[in-house]
Amino acid sequence: LERLGRERNPCFSLKWDHFGLCGGSYFRSEAILDAFKPENVKRIDWEGIQNKEGLDKTVSSDYAMIVALSARGWIVYPWEETGQLFKDLPKDPLALTDFRAKWPGSRPDAAFEHNHKELYDAAVTKEDLAAIAHFTDPLADTTCHSCVWFTDADPAHPIAVPSKPPKVEGVDKFEYVSTDKSEPPP
DSSP states (O other): OHHHHHHHOTTOOOOOOSSOSOSSOOOOHHHHHHHTSHHHHTTSOHHHHHHHHOHHHHTOHHHHHHHHHHHTTOOOOOOTTEEEOOTTOOSSHHHHHHHHHHOTTOOTTOSEEEOOOTTTTOOOOHHHHHHSOOOOSOOOOOOOOSOOOBGGGOTTSBOOSSOOOOOOOGGGOOOOOOSOTTSOOO
């Protein structure tokens, strides 16, 4: 990603390689329009990344946005005032320090903490239930079955969903380089 990113921004270096950008984010319009241009997205070896990181992570918006923006040299990272809720933080101070080094999004003192899902299984009140429309037509399957890929990055030529990402060859082929110094590359 840094090699690709340095084509647009010669001083680019990856500042954030974790999830956690989509729980309320601001992005410069210029960055989004540039990073998601079909000709730029098609240079990303999504298949190679998927082989290393797995399908769920690769097509997750939190991760895919970092990849697309970084591949164009846009520097992305969460604000210091935001954090990620981790329910099982270590109690031991040394273990907590190690945990936060591995997961820098762990900031329980943050003004905004993403991942609060305490009410996801809460029952709907009778008053709210009365305001909900009931549909008689069967609902379409809206489950994400993977990304929509296009032949030659041309939106007029979508590849069937689900499908594997298009192949990327040559200089843009993904080669895994770990940022974790304790983890050797495969």
